[in-house]
Amino acid sequence: xxxxxxxxxxxxxxxxxxTARADDKGVVTTFxxxxxxxxxxxxxxxxxxxxxxxxxxxxxxxxxxPKTREQFTQQLQGFGKLIPDLTWKIEEIVREGDRxxxxxxxxxxxxxxxxxxxxxxxxFDIMSxxxxxxxxxxxxxxxxxxxxxxxxxxxxxx
Numbered sequence: 001x002x003x004x005x006x007x008x009x010x011x012x013x014x015x016x017x018x019t020a021r022a023d024d025k026g027v028v029t030t031f032x033x034x035x036x037x038x039x040x041x042x043x044x045x046x047x048x049x050x051x052x053x054x055x056x057x058x059x060x061x062x063x064x065x066p067k068t069r070e071q072f073t074q075q076l077q078g079f080g081k082l083i084p085d086l087t088w089k090i091e092e093i094v095r096e097g098d099r100x101x102x103x104x105x106x107x108x109x110x111x112x113x114x115x116x117x118x119x120x121x122x123x124f125d126i127m128s129x130x131x132x133x134x135x136x137x138x139x140x141x142x143x144x145x146x147x148x149x150x151x152x153x154x155x156x157x158x
Contacts, residue, residue, distance in 0.1 A: 024134040036088035039080030083108035124151035
């Protein structure tokens with residue numbers, strides 16, 4: 001009987017662990033659909049706070065300090081003004097434990113000067129690669145790389 005009880009307990013724990021992981025994928029998906037693609041939303045800060053932990057770190061390179069959740073929210077609000085139609089789409093998502101690797105696609109039309117390029121009505125379409133760590137139902141760390149140089153080339157193209 002003890003083996004049966006232990007087996008049942010293991011099955012229940014496995015079920016709850018898998019459910020949490022499925023929910024974690026939803027957190028990552030929400031990050032793209034409601035946060036990165038919602039930069040003009042009046043409630044953007046609330047959206048950010050729902051999916052990103054208060055001690056979250058954004059690491060886009062090793063030259064400087066990680067960006068905090070508050071700094072990231074301010075950056076997104078700036079992007080909302082600069083690129084009002086910014087949209088981020090998940091092209092592929094791969095999970096390894098509590099980490100999610102996302103190949104994303106960002107598109108937008110700058111309404112103002114963008115990395116030194118005057119607005120012309122041209123759109124950019126770039127790839128991004130992000131690695132998110134999710135714990136407790138929130139993203140706690142993100143490593144990210146975006147092809148902003150490609151966006152500049154597209155905006156400057158004749």
